Amino acid sequence: MTTGADTHCPYCALQCAMTLTSPAALTPANQPGSDPVDAAPAPAAGVPPLNPPILTVAGRDFPTNRGGLCRKGWTSASLLDHPGRVTEPLLKGADGVHRPVSWDEALMRIVSAVKQARAEHGADAVGVFGGGGLTNEKAYQLGKFARLALGTSRIDYNGRFCMSSAAAAGMRAFGMDRGLPFPLADLDAASTILMLGSNVAETMPPFVQHLQGARDAGGLIVVDPRRSATAAFTSDGGGLHLQPLPGTDLALLLGISHAVIHEGLADAGYIADRTTGYDAVVRSVGSFWPERVQSITGVPAGLIRDTARRLADGARKGGSYILTGRGVEQHVDGTDTATAAINLSLLLGLPGSARSGYGTLTGQGNGQGGREHGQKADQLPGYRKITDPAARAYMAKVWGVPETLIPGPGLPAVQLLKSLGQPDGVRCLFVHGANVAVSAPDANAVIAGLRSLDFLVVCDFFLSETAAEADLILPVTQWAEEEGTLTNLEGRVLRRRRALTPPPGVRSELWIMTRLAELLHAPSTFSEDPETVFEELRLASSGGLADYSGIDYAMLDRGEAAYWPYPAGSAGTPRLFLDAFAHADGRAVFTPVTPRRRSASSGAAPAANRGGAGRAGARESGTAMTLITGRLMEHYQSGAQTRRVAALAEAQPEARLQLHPAAAAVQGIADGDYVCISNERGEVSCRAELSTDIRPETVFLPFHFPELESANRLTEAATDPISGMPEFKTSKVWIRPAACLDALAGSHSGVQARVLQAEETS
Numbered sequence: 197m198t199t200g201a202d203t204h205c206p207y208c209a210l211q212c213a214m215t216l217t218s219p220a221a222l223t224p225a226n227q228p229g230s231d232p233v234d235a236a237p238a239p240a241a242g243v244p245p246l247n248p249p250i251l252t253v254a255g256r257d258f259p260t261n262r263g264g265l266c267r268k269g270w271t272s273a274s275l276l277d278h279p280g281r282v283t284e285p286l287l288k289g290a291d292g293v294h295r296p297v298s299w300d301e302a303l304m305r306i307v308s309a310v311k312q313a314r315a316e317h318g319a320d321a322v323g324v325f326g327g328g329g330l331t332n333e334k335a336y337q338l339g340k341f342a343r344l345a346l347g348t349s350r351i352d353y354n355g356r357f358c359m360s361s362a363a364a365a366g367m368r369a370f371g372m373d374r375g376l377p378f379p380l381a382d383l384d385a386a387s388t389i390l391m392l393g394s395n396v397a398e399t400m401p402p403f404v405q406h407l408q409g410a411r412d413a414g415g416l417i418v419v420d421p422r423r424s425a426t427a428a429f430t431s432d433g434g435g436l437h438l439q440p441l442p443g444t445d446l447a448l449l450l451g452i453s454h455a456v457i458h459e460g461l462a463d464a465g466y467i468a469d470r471t472t473g474y475d476a477v478v479r480s481v482g483s484f485w486p487e488r489v490q491s492i493t494g495v496p497a498g499l500i501r502d503t504a505r506r507l508a509d510g511a512r513k514g515g516s517y518i519l520t521g522r523g524v525e526q527h528v529d530g531t532d533t534a535t536a537a538i539n540l541s542l543l544l545g546l547p548g549s550a551r552s553g554y555g556t557l558t559g560q561g562n563g564q565g566g567r568e569h570g571q572k573a574d575q576l577p578g579y580r581k582i583t584d585p586a587a588r589a590y591m592a593k594v595w596g597v598p599e600t601l602i603p604g605p606g607l608p609a610v611q612l613l614k615s616l617g618q619p620d621g622v623r624c625l626f627v628h629g630a631n632v633a634v635s636a637p638d639a640n641a642v643i644a645g646l647r648s649l650d651f652l653v654v655c656d657f658f659l660s661e662t663a664a665e666a667d668l669i670l671p672v673t674q675w676a677e678e679e680g681t682l683t684n685l686e687g688r689v690l691r692r693r694r695a696l697t698p699p700p701g702v703r704s705e706l707w708i709m710t711r712l713a714e715l716l717h718a719p720s721t722f723s724e725d726p727e728t729v730f731e732e733l734r735l736a737s738s739g740g741l742a743d744y745s746g747i748d749y750a751m752l753d754r755g756e757a758a759y760w761p762y763p764a765g766s767a768g769t770p771r772l773f774l775d776a777f778a779h780a781d782g783r784a785v786f787t788p789v790t791p792r793r794r795s796a797s798s799g800a801a802p803a804a805n806r807g808g809a810g811r812a813g814a815r816e817s818g819t820a821m822t823l824i825t826g827r828l829m830e831h832y833q834s835g836a837q838t839r840r841v842a843a844l845a846e847a848q849p850e851a852r853l854q855l856h857p858a859a860a861a862v863q864g865i866a867d868g869d870y871v872c873i874s875n876e877r878g879e880v881s882c883r884a885e886l887s888t889d890i891r892p893e894t895v896f897l898p899f900h901f902p903e904l905e906s907a908n909r910l911t912e913a914a915t916d917p918i919s920g921m922p923e924f925k926t927s928k929v930w931i932r933p934a935a936c937l938d939a940l941a942g943s944h945s946g947v948q949a950r951v952l953q954a955e956e957t958s
Contacts, residue, residue, distance in 0.1 A: 201215065201216045201217075201676075201693050201694070201695035202214075202215050202256060202693060203215075203216060203675070203676065203691070203692055203693045203695065204682065204684075204690050204691075204692060205265065205268075205269040205272060205561070206272055206329070206561060206674070206675035206676075206837075207268050207269065207272065207561055207832045208268075208399065208400045208559060208560070208561060208832065209375070209400075209557070209558035209559055209560060209561055209562070209563050209564060209684055209685040210260050210261060210400040210402060210403055210684065210685060211260065211561060211682060211684035211685075211690055212255065212258065212260060212261035212264070212265050212266075212269055212402055213255070213256035213257070213258030213260070213261060214253050214254060214255055214256050214265060214269060214272075215253075215254045215255075215256045216251045216252070216253060216273065216676055216695040216696075217251065217252050217254065218250065218251050218252070218695070218696075250273065250276055250277045250696065251273040251276060251676060251695060251696060252273065253265070253269065253270055253271075253272060253273050255269070259379065259380065259381045260380050260381075260402065260403075260684065260685075260686070261402040262402070262405065264401075264402040264405070265402065266400065266401040266402060266829065267829060267830055267843070267844060267847070268830070268831075268832055268838060268841075268844065271841045271843050271844060272675075273676065274841050274842070274843075275657075275658075275674065275837055275840060275841065276674060276676055276677075276696060278658070278840055280658055280659065280840060281657055281658065281671075281699070282656065282657055282658060282659060282663075282669055282671040283671050283699040283700075283701045283702055284296045284297075284671060284701035285297050285298070285299060285301075285302035285668065285669065285670055285671065285701075286668070286669040286671075287301070287302065287305065287667070287668050288666065288667050288668070294659075294666075294669060299701075299703070302668055302670060303708075303711055303712060303715060304715075305651075305667075305668055306651075306653055306668065306712060307712065307715045307716060309624050309650065309651035309653075309667075310322055310346060310624055310716065311716075312624075312650070313623045313624040313650060313651070314347070316623075317620075317623055319346070319347040319348050319349075319603070320348050320349055320350050320603075320606075320622070321348075321621070321622060321623040321624060322346045322347075322348045322350065322622065322623075322624045322625075322626075323348060323350035323351065323612060323615075323616075323622035323624070323625045323626070324338065324341075324342040324346065324348070324350065324351040324625070324626045324628070325351075325352065325353065325354070325609070325612065325613075325625060325626070325627045325628070325630055325632060326338050326339075326351065326352070326353035326354070326566070326571040326628050326629060326630065327353055327354050327355075327560070327566070327628055327629025327630040328353060328354055328355040328358060328359075328559070328560030328561065328562055328563040328566040328567070328629070329560055329561045329562055329566070329629045330562060330566055330571075330628060330629045330705070331562060331565075331678070331680030331681060331682055331692060331726070332562065332565040332566075332568075332569060332680065332681045332682060332683060332689070332730065332733060332744075333680045333681065333706060333726045333729040333730050333733065334628070334629075334680070334704075334705050334706060335353075335562065335565065335566045335568075335569050335570065335571050336569040336570055336577055336729060336732075336733045336736065337705075337706060337709050337722060337723075337729050338351070338570070338571060338628060338705070338709065339351060339569065339570020339571050339575075339576075339577065340570060340595065340720070340722070341709040341712070341713060341718075341722065342626075343570075343601075343602055343603050344595065344597060344601060344602075344713075344718050344719055344720050345709070345712060345713040345716050345718035345722070346626075346716070347601075347603065348603060348606070349573070349603035349604055349605060349606035349607075350573075350606045350607060350612060350615075350622055351570075351571060351572075351573060351606055352571070352572060352573040352606060352607065352608050352609040352612050353566065353567070353571040353572065353609065353630070354560070354609065354629075354630040354632070354635060354636075355560060355563050355566055355567045355571070355572075356572070356608055356609035356610070356919075356920055356921065357526070357609065357635065357636070357637075357921070357922060357924070358522065358558070358559045358560055358563050359375065359525075359556065359558055359559070359563050359564075359567060360525075360530075360608075360916075360919035360920055360921045361525040361526070361527070361530030361531045361533070361534050361916055361918075361919040361921040362375075362520055362525050362530075362534045362556035363567065363919065364531045364534075364916075364918045364919040365531050365532075365534035365535040365537075365538055366534075366538070366556070368535070368785060368787055369535065369538045369539075369542070369784055369785055369786075369787065370538075370547065370772075370773060370777045370778055370779075370784055370785075371741075371777055371778030371779040371785075372579075372741050372772065372777075372778035373579070373741075374564070374687040374742075374760070374772060375555060375556050375557065375558040375563075375564050375685045375686070375687065376553075376555035376556075376557075376558075376685055376686045376687065377547070377553060377554075377555060377687070377771065377772035377773060378553050378555065378686070378770070378771045378772070379686050379688075379759075379770050379771070380403075380406055380685065380686050381406065382515075382517075382551070382553070382771075383406040383407065383409070383410070383517055384406055384408075384409050385409060385514065385515055385551060386409060386410050386415070386510065386514065386515040386516065386517050386551075386552075387409070387410060387413040387415045387509075387510040387513060387514030387515060387516070388410060388413070388415035388416075388417070388506050388507055388509070388510025388511075388514070388515070388516040388517070389407060389410040389415065389416055389417065389516070389517045389518075389519065390417045390419070390503065390507060390516075390517070390518045390519070391407075391416070391417065391418050391419065391426065391519045391520075391521070392419040392420075392445060392449075392518075392519070392520050392521065392523065392524045392537060393419065393420065393445065393520055393521040393522060393523020393524035393525065394426065394519065394520070394521025394522070394523060394557050395420065395422075395424040395425060395426045395427075395521075395523075395826065395827070396426055396521075396557065397424065397425035397426040397428075397429060398424065398425050398426070398827065398828060398829040399559070399827050399829070400557075401829065404426075404429065407429065410435070411429060411430070411434040411435060412434075413514065414433050414434060414435055415435055415506055415510055416429060416430050416434050416435035416436075417430070417435050417436045417437075417438065417503055417506065417507075418430050418435070418436070418437050418438070419438045419439075419440065419445065419448065419523075419524070420437070420438075420439065420523060421439055421440060421441065421442050421824060421890065421891050421894050422439075422824075422854070422889050422890045422891075422894075422896055423437060423439070423888075423889035423890070424889070425829075427439075436499060436502065436503065436506075438495045438499055438500075438503065439494070439495065439891060440493040440494055440495050441492075441493055441494050441822075441891065441893070441894075442822045442824050442891075442894055442925055442926045443527060443822070443925065443926040444492055444493040444494075444791075445523075445524040445527075445533050445536075446524075446529055446532055446533040446536050446789065446790075446791050447484060447489050447492045447493055447791050448489060448493045448495055448500070449533065449536035449537055449539075449540055450480070450481045450484035450489065450536055450789075450790070450791075451481075451484050451485070451486050451488075451489030451490075451493070451495075451497075451500045452500055452503050452504050452507075452540055453477070453481045453484075453504075453536070453539060453540045453543055454481045454482070454484045454485055454486065454489075455486055455500060455501045455503075455504035455505075456504045456507070456508060456540065456543045456544065457478055457481065457543065458485075459501070459504065459505070461504055461505065461507075461508035461543075461544070462508075462543045462544065463511065463543070463544055463545030465545075466542075466545030467542070467543070467545070470545075470548065470777070470782075470783055470784060471542050471783055471784045471785070471786055472781070472783050472784075472785055472786065473785050473786030473787060473788070474786050476786065476788045477539050477543075477786040477787075477788050479788065480788030480789065480790055486498075486500040486501055494891075507540075507544055508544055510552075511544045511545060511546060511549075511552050514551075515549075515551035515552045516544060516546055516552045517546065517552060517553050517554070517555065518537055518540060518541045518546065518553075518554045518555075519554075519555050519556065519557060520533075520534055520537050520555075520556045520557070521556070521557045521559075522559060522826075522924070522925075523824075523826070523925060524537070525556070525921060526921055526922065526923070526924035526925050527916065527921070527923055527924075527925055527926065528792075528914050528915060528916050528917075528921075528923045529789075529791065529792055529916065530916045530919060530921045531916050531918040531919045531921070532789035532790075532791075532792075532918075533789075534556065535787050535789050536789050537554065538554055539786055539787070539788075539789070541553070541554035542784055542786060547773055547777075547784060548772070548773035548774055548775075548777065548784075549774075550771065550774065557685060558684075558685040560833070561682060562682040562683060563685075564683040564684065564685060564687060565681070565682055565683030565689070566683075568683070568737075568742035568760075569733060569736070569737065569742070573605055573606035573607055573608050573609075573612070574605040574606075574608075576588070576591050576602075576736075577591065577733060577736035577737050577740065578736060578737035578738070578739065578740020578741065578742050578743060578744075579737075579740050579741040579742040580740045580741075582602075582604060582605050583604065583605060587740075588602055590739070591736065594732070594735055594736045595719075595720040595736075596719070596720055596721075597719045597720055601719060608915070608920030609636070609920065609922075610636070610637065610913050610915050610920060610922050611915075611920070613632060613636055613642050613645060613913075614641075614645070614913065615645075616642075616645030616646060616648060616649055617645050617647075617648025617649050617650075622649070623649060623650040623651070624649065624650055624651045624652075624653075625646075625649055625651075625652050625653070626653045626654075626655070627652070627653070627654045627655065627656075627662055627666075628655045628705055629655070629656075630662070631656075631660040631661055631662045631663075631833070631834035631836045632646075632662055633646065633660070633661040633662040633664075633665060633834075633902070634660075634661050634662075634834035634835070634836070634899070634900075634901075634902050634906055634908065635833060635834045635899065635908065636908060636913075636922075637908055637911040637912060637913045637922040637923070637924060638877050638878075638908070638909075638911060638912060638913040639878070639906050639908040639909050639911075640877060640878045640909050641877070641913065643665065646662065646665045647665060649667075651667050651668070652665060652666045652667050652668070653666060653667070653668045653669075653670065654666040654668075654669050654670070655669075655670045655672045655705055655708065656669065656670075656671075656672065656836075657671060657672055657673070657674050657702070658836055658837065658840060660834065660836040661834070661836070661902045661903075670703070670708060671699075671701060671702045671703070672702060672703060672704060672705050672708070673698045673702055673703070673704045673705075674698070675692060676694070676695045676696045677694055677695075677696050677697065677698040677702070678692065678694055678698075678704055678726070679692060679693060679694050679726045679727070680692045680726045680730075681726075681730060681749075681752065683760070686759065687759050687760050687769075687772075688757060688758060688759050689744065689747050689752065689758045689759075689760060689762075690752070691749065691752040691753060704724060706722075706723065706724045706725070706726065706729060707724040709722055710722040710723060710724045727749050730748075730749065731748075734746075734747065734748070734764075738763070738764065739763075741761065741778065742760050742761065743760060743761040743762060743763045744760055744762060745762070745763055745764040746758075746762040746763050746764040746765060746766050746768065747760075747762050747768075757770065819859060819862055819863055819930065819931045819932070820928060820929070820930055821859065821893060821894060821895045821928075821929055821930070821931050822893060822894050822895070822926055822927070822928060822929075823873065823894075823895050823896075823897060823907070823910055823911075823926075823927040823928070823929045824894060824895070824896050824897075824925045824926070825896070825897055825898070825899045825907045825908070825911065825924050825925065826896060826898060826899070827898060827899070827900070828848050828898045828900060829848075830844040830845075830847045830848040831844065831848060831898065831900035832900070833900070834899070834900060834902075835900030835901060835902075838900070839900065839901075848898075848900075850882060850883065850901065850905060851880075851882045851897060851898055851900070851901040851905035851907070852882055852883050852884070852885040852897075852898075853871055853873060853882055853883070853884050853885065853895055853896070853897050853931075854885050854887050854889070854890050854895060854896040854897070855871075855884050855885065855886055855887070855890070855895050855931070856886070856887070856888060856890050856891065856892040856894075857886045857887075857888060858892045859892050859893070859895075859931070860884060860886050863931065863932060863933055864933060865884050865886075865931075865933055866884070866886075867884060867885065867886040868883055868884065868885075869883065869884050869933060869934070870882070870883055870884075870933070870934035871883070871884045871931055871932065871933060871934055872931070872932050872933075872934050873895070873897065873910060873929050873930070873931055874910070874929060874930050874932075875910055875927060875928060875929045875930060877909060877910055877911075877912065878906075878909030878910055879904075879909065880897070880904060880905060880906060880907065880909055880910060881904045881905070881934060882897070882901075882904075882905050895929070895931065897910075899924075908924075910927050910929055911923065911924050911927050912927055
């Protein structure tokens, strides 16, 4: 008999529902007496993963995916018995080779490194870098572990690269940040949807079905410098594609707002009753009339006005939504750009309506929950500010410690990474659920920082590029081997259920933190049991903006929908702001914004002395372009998982630079030719892919690949002053034909080769 365990996909924030089944008898993990199936032994080195996988995947009916899965979801179980799985602690020797050690030795090495760093440099010499893929339980306990067991303020996470700008904009406009403040299914009935900077057709394909109603009504409007798969969904009368110059989204939004105001399309009653600050916004958009905005963005003034009219008409008739993604948020002015989108939505009366709204699309699997309960440098659980005396006093009471033991705010992710190995910076670093060697901006500098540390501990289930740099690698559970909760892009809390017993040498991060807290004689209590941790999280979040106190495992196991805030005794909040916004006066706040002059540093010519020969003189011989980065359908984040899935790697085995044929012709570049992309931070080498779907002055490179194909070798570590978001989308680069094919032939060598070799011998 084959039975199944209901759970959710391990990848993006859509958190598609799925059922895992095994040929062995398997009872659902939410039933008493469940006995997860044992993992099969890993194949010998060089042998492909078992076929079929140890568990099979089936889509499950659920409001977000309605039974559908993307390629990543369908193949997700293939990694559970992958031969490259790390299944015992690995310690790097003096020769640079990782060799197995016992858990006892691994834990004692960590304790010794932590004590030495604190004794020599102070508590903040120990740092923690978390991840948006960790369960709520792990994210919560990681924040507690950093502050109480390690005594450090230096904790942040990779969600800083994802949602931080939209979160900051949402907080100042609404007083609360939840990605979508309404259920995703609400989009189905919309007649108009404006989507800026998101390519959901590739990044979360099951999402597209929720756009179909707007497309059928001719009301899908997509803003993207590329004619992406999502932008192509507007063809044949489906809507509009606005194709601005990279980095000009803020001006575009101001132009649309100008048209809304000056054509009398604003919702005057809503503005008067539910907002403050309108007059200042009117003044701020006064100089951004559509014809001027056309000269800045390249978007025709007629399309700008048409967008304003369609949004207003949709709000009156069938519902309008404005959705933002990383394309408009991953900038040094990302918070202001997201604010401009919110201002536009407020002008139209969308937020807090039963059939309209504004939202931002969370990217990582637990990007929403992962930022609510203590991983961020400036937050305590429940989305409490770490500088708020009342919040600190409450958390001290929950944790049973003096308030003085809770450190103050730390450093946001980019600044944290810049401090690695510095005299007054982090000297001992823990990394959980992140691959910063590939995903962080200015990756060459990040890798140099990792190598300068006194001790680096990485918790992972594969030898990622970051793990390859570690002094100690700790093998941890994968998604199908653990219990817990995650919070999807709608703010709905979901249950992750265990379907598989992990390999004998693998441990949960909860176990690791609990053992280390004991060895470090930490105050308070820590637990390796997910439900016990969640019960404490409920208490810790009670009364905060992200209140989970009314949620428990039993209700989630019954399938009840649980949208936060969910105070004890309530029914949760599927739709936010219907009666009031989260500011003290109940009103939303207009905040005037305007484009700022950008730093010219990213446009500097490549320096000959940074990262390899061949870049000197590139300014004279190459073509200056604007680089935007993003994702492919087949891969996820840094690719540490998806590049190991044979079907996905076969479909997209390498990075390719999307380049307009007109720009390619100037350099004599043909489709499939190797090209060099460089600037003062680094150099990348890959094949060219010619396409008219991209603007002539712009190039696109996916960021899933390492080593000489790593897009983040080129991105700048400049950040938004409000959110700490890095500038990922407007790096100035120089393109030229590859001068040395021998060098390019090694583009998959270096770190990637060392990683694969280490996997084969571990």
